[in-house]
Amino acid sequence: MNNRINKYFKENNFPVTYEQWQILSRLYERDGLTQNQIAELNEKDQPSVSRLIVNMVNRGLVTRSPHPSDARINIIKLTEQAKESEQELKILANQTIQDATKGINPEDVEKCLRMLDQIRANLQ
Template identity: 40%
Template sequence: MQNYNLNDSICFVINLAGKNMVNSIATSFKQAGYDITYEQWTVLTQLWNQDGRTQNEIASMTSRDQTCTSRLIDNLEKHNYLTRQPSAADRRIKEIYLTANGKELQEKLSEIAQQTIDRATVGISPAEMALCKDVLKRVACNLG
């Protein structure tokens, strides 16, 4: 049996690329003067795409557990980026809505994130990126 080469394993490479991307986006936000974490940005992004989602929907869409999602929402609410409102259909359920402050972040944070992604993908063709994303989605699906 050959020795396992961690540095060549798909698990290691995916994790390294993911960590570097998350850290770069978070650093870019901070350097631009925004006190927003990568995790908080993923919640905001879901609401920018469709405001009024439930905490369960946000947790599912960001692949986080309920406790972590609740904490992220609490912190964003403290900074007046979003608010919880009772659902019209079921008052036990809270829907999460962006505030004006949360909506104002969309353009700038999206621009910063895209610039970071552009730096990360220099020298990679659109076809290569499409193939990479397709393969990674299949890996995730196989394990999910």
């Protein structure tokens, strides 16, 4: 799935990778998260998230600014460019899901996702 979504983003001239999409999707849900919050939500380690955010800042997708009361904490916000791309990126992400689940009963997909959520919860 990672390869497919990367392919769709590239074919449609979006400077986004699957891992960056994970961060963007969290920011689309709630803009202005800290790097720590993003790392927790995406179940990634802090150095990986930091590296991804540096690349996203360089690509004009997010901004990084110090927290008003604690300069050690960075607040990550979407740029206008990222906000304008939201709907098109979501369409491509949904297309990837449709490709992956083609021919599978929707109830089976839901059951599989519930099981994966339980597995993830068990390991936390």
